[in-house]
Amino acid sequence: MTADVSYDPRTGGVNGEVPITPEAEVDAIVAAAAACATEVAAVPPTERARWSGAIADALEAARDELVDLADSETALGRKRLEGEVGRTAGQLRFYADVAVEGSYLGATIDHAAGANPALVRVNVPRGPVAVFGASNFPFAFSVLGNDTASALAAGCPVVVKGHPAHPLLSRRLGALVTEALRDAGAPEGVFGIVHGFDAGVRLVEAPQITAVAFTGSQRAGMALRDAAEKRDVPIPVFAEMGTVNPVVVTAAAAQARLSEIASGFVGSFTLGTGQFCTKPGLMLAPRGSGAAEAVAEALREASPQGWSLTQGIAEAASTGVRELVDAGAEVVAQVDGPDAGWSVASTVLSVPLDALEPGSRLLEECFGPVALVAEYDDGEALARTVGALQGTLAAAIMAEGDEDPDLPGTLAQLTTKAGRVTVGDFPTGVSYTWAQHHGGPWPATSDPTATSVGAAALTRFTRPVTYQSVPDPALPAPVRDDNPWGIPRRVDGRLVLP
Amino acid sequence: MTADVSYDPRTGGVNGEVPITPEAEVDAIVAAAAACATEVAAVPPTERARWSGAIADALEAARDELVDLADSETALGRKRLEGEVGRTAGQLRFYADVAVEGSYLGATIDHAAGANPALVRVNVPRGPVAVFGASNFPFAFSVLGNDTASALAAGCPVVVKGHPAHPLLSRRLGALVTEALRDAGAPEGVFGIVHGFDAGVRLVEAPQITAVAFTGSQRAGMALRDAAEKRDVPIPVFAEMGTVNPVVVTAAAAQARLSEIASGFVGSFTLGTGQFCTKPGLMLAPRGSGAAEAVAEALREASPQGWSLTQGIAEAASTGVRELVDAGAEVVAQVDGPDAGWSVASTVLSVPLDALEPGSRLLEECFGPVALVAEYDDGEALARTVGALQGTLAAAIMAEGDEDPDLPGTLAQLTTKAGRVTVGDFPTGVSYTWAQHHGGPWPATSDPTATSVGAAALTRFTRPVTYQSVPDPALPAPVRDDNPWGIPRRVDGRLVLP
Incomplete structure (x- = not known):
């Protein structure tokens, strides 16, 4: 080349x-x-x-x-x-x-x-x-x-x-x-x-x-x-x-506003033709909530249209859907992309919870507008599945208000797997502020x-260097006595603001 | 076993x-x-x-x-x-x-x-x-x-x-x-x-x-x-x-107080029978300063006596001296250890500067009371040798007062190789305080x-986790609104002391 x-x-x-x-x-x-x-x-x-x-x-x-x-x-x-x-x-x-x-x-x-x-x-x-x-x-x-x-x-x-x-x-x-x-x-x-x-x-x-x-x-x-x-x-x-970025829907949230959540999920996993590292690739919803059908309906209604960035990404998305099916998932809705170029179909699949086992292809990213939906019976089954997930950049909880009884436990579980956990928000957006963390447990990030x-x-x-008994004029500016850069420092154990 | x-x-x-x-x-x-x-x-x-x-x-x-x-x-x-x-x-x-x-x-x-x-x-x-x-x-x-x-x-x-x-x-x-x-x-x-x-x-x-x-x-x-x-x-x-922890003696310091420096060097490299990860294993002194002979004399005078911690360490120290000789060093003084047990001889070797090349055994740690001395012609030769060194936990400069003209340049060079640089102090001691760093560029530490x-x-x-739009009562204590642990925090970009 x-x-x-x-x-x-x-x-x-x-x-x-x-x-x-x-x-x-x-x-x-x-x-x-x-x-x-x-x-x-x-x-x-x-x-x-x-x-x-x-x-x-x-x-x-x-x-x-x-x-x-x-x-x-x-x-x-x-x-x-x-x-x-x-x-x-x-x-x-x-x-x-x-x-x-x-x-x-x-x-x-x-x-x-x-x-x-x-x-x-x-x-x-x-x-x-x-x-x-x-x-x-x-x-x-x-x-x-x-x-x-x-x-x-x-x-x-x-x-x-x-x-x-x-x-x-x-x-x-x-x-x-x-x-x-x-x-x-x-x-x-x-x-x-x-x-x-x-x-x-x-x-x-x-x-x-x-x-x-x-x-x-x-x-x-x-x-x-x-x-x-x-x-x-x-x-x-x-x-x-890239990671799977799971979205957990609590029982109360599923009962109160499933179709709204389904629409939001579709918007999030098809944004930019699914080409976000924070794309939610898996929804975990309560058994019997009909989440897969709700997401399928939202997808058909939204009918997102877009292209993959490259031919390779378009092909990998199609191959990925086939791999997910081979691993036990079932396509419940598919919306074809544009007629020309590196078009890609947006796809929702449903999958039995017990197929989500460590090492399964189902728990790996499928880059593109593709997402899985699975239903859990109870908190114990949900905890087991979260335990099986790989480390992930982000995870989201769709809960019903601050008093949702399932919120604290789900939050604690997802925190062990994710670098960022959101409540109510889908994970796609990543603001650049002081408190942001865009990383996560292996394999979300290598560190x-x-x-x-x-x-x-x-x-x-950066890497730290300690200077021992070095005369003040020979020290780098940030640690000289007169604090020439006017920065916060720790002096004899106490934080000192400029 | x-x-x-x-x-x-x-x-x-x-x-x-x-x-x-x-x-x-x-x-x-x-x-x-x-x-x-x-x-x-x-x-x-x-x-x-x-x-x-x-x-x-x-x-x-x-x-x-x-x-x-x-x-x-x-x-x-x-x-x-x-x-x-x-x-x-x-x-x-x-x-x-x-x-x-x-x-x-x-x-x-x-x-x-x-x-x-x-x-x-x-x-x-x-x-x-x-x-x-x-x-x-x-x-x-x-x-x-x-x-x-x-x-x-x-x-x-x-x-x-x-x-x-x-x-x-x-x-x-x-x-x-x-x-x-x-x-x-x-x-x-x-x-x-x-x-x-x-x-x-x-x-x-x-x-x-x-x-x-x-x-x-x-x-x-x-x-x-x-x-x-x-x-x-x-x-x-x-x-x-373990690393080599080089000690650089400036021209002015060599002229002013070589025998004092030599005694300090011997005390440092034989402390605990040389079994410190911060043991200085290499002195770089000005050409013609007679540093090797000064260190040899200080060693004979101190006549340190001690045992290795294990038979393996005692044997590796003896083997190490032979390896250093094979790599081009020459023994200039050796003081035998005690007559019984895992005794080890304290040894000073001199070595030509140009033997200190990347990959040489001479630049690797020899765990035990063993040190090399080499002489450099000028600042350029010293810089080249420092450039050849492996990353190291600590490095020391023996300078003559704050105005020593060789101090700033040597300090800048050693900073690229060491996690801690001392001026005047030998590197052996490691205090546990807020500003300590006991680590260094590869291979001193893996990170x-x-x-x-x-x-x-x-x-x-620890690892960071970001919580997005999470209700305050569901957050971990350190980041709840009322700061229950009373710790310093950054709020909207500003450090806030408790």
């Missing part, structure tokens, strides 16, 4: 192509990132915030052009993509603000006391980070997405591997950010982009790369993780992978403490 | 033995830990602090008996061991205090705003933790060491694998803590101990175990890590492994963000 080819999902036609990056160029880009890492690390977060702001401004200024390009490669529609550009600019500014606030530095100062020497501890940037974007959010989880924005905010140079599902947009965004950073006075090398599978492998193997951030399938995430483990110096791969969205996203890209 | 045999290092004689734990018993202990995990997680840190305090009190009350037993198995001497008992009790109380302070919970509250739903984020205990203690600190890094104390403080049940270098003490400590916890009203299962290699493997493979903490050799740490990766659900192994000493040790045993 010599190029990433860009296709129009609506027709299957070719938009153009982007040549893959030759090895020597990958090496030069990585070397440039490594060469400026110390300089970038020493820059105050306020200055890096200026860089991120410049990128965000450039992104918004080019919105219409970028949305056209993105829509031609993803078929996600202008409205959704316009919103995503705004979100991506917002993310860049948010992570920069988080860095400026400074708590992510974990600045801690213990003055010498008795036999204990003076110690200060601060999180320092790891160094150059490789970012593998996702297909399904060409702005918000790709070249300029949460990973790039949080790594830059944390003081790490970034080398992006452009996604082959939107190579033209990736290249255009790469040029845009390079220019914006140059204009803002950032050092050469702080951002780079490569294209092509082999270039991605070379990135992960490059000795100067210190961490990898990835959003995508379990298969690809695990392959990157294996490659990173085989290095002379293994590095972390923060892989956020269940890591989040790719929210303020804590920065900490993936 | 049916038992861990206890030997007296001073004579090689047998003290007694502890039967290995049968599989069924290991399983029962793990099951008991899992059965109480939810209960332990919900207990307020103040209550868990009472448990830890009860253990600390019991430890101090039994000090004389425990020290006698430990000395018979380790030959570390009563004085050192008495200090270690006090330290271990102090650690138990410190980690409990850190938990009560509550920042480790990372409690974060974002109220609903615009399109963003209400989110709260809090670190929850991972669940049962397996702790593999170290041979070299029979109290402070073993059954009741930093790992056990921080895991309990974080709300996780603990199952310890007793160390075969001090099996009788391990068993005695296991009984002591079990009794103390029972008297304090802690649930059955919150602490367990197993003995024997196979029991340790079974622990790591047990599906209910959620994390492993380990202190010891790279070989053993990597073996545990591989086993943990092969599970259906991989779990983290927080392995803190360079993890520390086994200091307040941040707790975070290894």
Whole structure:
């Protein structure tokens, strides 16, 4: 392969192509990132915030052009993509603000006391980070997405591997950010982009790369993780992978508002043609509630129409439905997609609860507008099934008011399996705020403490260093006596606000 | 093997033995830990602090008996061991205090705003933790060491694998803590101990175990890590492994006080018969300073005498010296150990700087009272050598005052390689305070963000969960509106002190 080819999902036609990056160029880009890492690390977060702001401004200024390009490669529609550009600019500014606030530095100062020497501890940037974007959010989880924005905010140079599902947009965004950073006075090398599978492998193997951030399938995430483990110096791969994101309907909720819940569930699992890592792929509803039929009816009524991002995703969704049937599920409703391009049918299947056993295909993600419905007899059966689930990014409970007797127990169970548990809300949306966690127990993420969205996203890209008996002028700014960056710190065990 | 045999290092004689734990018993202990995990997680840190305090009190009350037993198995001497008992009790109380302070919970509250739903984020205990203690600190890094104390403080049940270098003490400590916890009203299962290699493997493979903490050799740490990766659900192994811990002497310091530095270096690398993970194994001094001869003279003058903890360690230290010679080093001074038991010679070797190349045996730990000395020509040569070093737990700079021109550059270089950098202090001592970091870049630790000493040790045993639109009464205590635990929290992006 010599190029990433860009296709129009609506027709299957070719938009153009982007040549893959030759090895020597990958090496030069990585070397440039490594060469400026110390300089970038020493820059105050306020200055890096200026860089991120410049990128965000450039992104918004080019919105219409970028949305056209993105829509031609993803078929996600202008409205959704316009919103995503705004979100991506917002993310860049948010992570920069988080860095400026400074708590992510974990600045801690213990003055010498008795036999204990003076110690200060601060999180320092790891160094150059490789970012593998996702297909399904060409702005918000790709070249300029949460990973790039949080790594830059944390003081790490970034080398992006452009996604082959939107190579033209990736290249255009790469040029845009390079220019914006140059204009803002950032050092050469702080951002780079490569294209092509082999270039991605070379990135992960490059000795100067210190961490990898990835959003995508379990298969690809695990392959990157294996490659990173085989290095002379293994590095972390923060892989956020697809999961089933179960929705539990309590008895009271099913009785009070099943059809409303069914409509919401359909809206959630067919949003973006089911191409969300937080897509709810499984509803667990009370026995006899008729949940499967209610969801089937809601699906037929909504009749969602959309395209898969790639031919491979469209084919995998169809294959996935067949695999689910082979594993014991039964199709109860199917709505065909558009007549042309990478069309995909939206599908609801019902499945007996006892088929949901550990290791079953039924408990793995089927990426696309596909969901299962199962009915449970009682709390004990529900608990057993939740126990069988894999770790998941999110889980939702549809309960009936705060007094629903099934709420506390279900919440406690789902918390053991999910990185985020919602009550009343479907899991699809992921806001970028301080308290967000977008990650979860294995295999949702390779490290269940890591989040790719929210303020804590920065900490993936730092490591702590303790300085013992080091003279004050030789210390990094965040832990110098006079607190030049004006950040919250822990001094002799007490949190001190600036 | 049916038992861990206890030997007296001073004579090689047998003290007694502890039967290995049968599989069924290991399983029962793990099951008991899992059965109480939810209960332990919900207990307020103040209550868990009472448990830890009860253990600390019991430890101090039994000090004389425990020290006698430990000395018979380790030959570390009563004085050192008495200090270690006090330290271990102090650690138990410190980690409990850190938990009560509550920042480790990372409690974060974002109220609903615009399109963003209400989110709260809090670190929850991972669940049962397996702790593999170290041979070299029979109290402070073993059954009741930093790992056990921080895991309990974080709300996780603990199952310890007793160390075969001090099996009788391990068993005695296991009984002591079990009794103390029972008297304090802690649930059955919150602490367990197993003995024997196979029991340790079974622990790591047990599906209910959620994390492993380990202190010891790279070989053993990597073996545990591989086993943990092969599970259906991989779990983290927080392995803190031995490293070289280089000491750099600046030109000014060498000129001003070389013999003082040489004496300090000898004291540090022969402390505890060289059996510290923070033992400085390499001195880098200016060309022509005569550092190797100065260290040799200091060694002959100090004439340290001690035993290795085990026959294996004694043999590995002798073999290690031969390997260093084969790799290009030359013995410049050697002081024989005692005439009986697991005696080991204290050894200083000199080595040409250019032999210190990546991959060389010279850059790997030699556990025991053994150290290398090399001389560098200039800052560039020093930088190249530091660049070749493996990641390390600690590194030290011997500089001459705050104005030493070589201090800033050397500090910046060593920071890229070490989890802790000291100026003026030798690296051996590791205080347990808020700002401590006892970890470092690969291969010092399997995860360079993890520390086994200091307040941040707790975070290894938690994972974050975000609750979205969850009614306040259903939330965990740390993130309920009324802040029942009185902890620092971040509310709508602002840190709020209690």
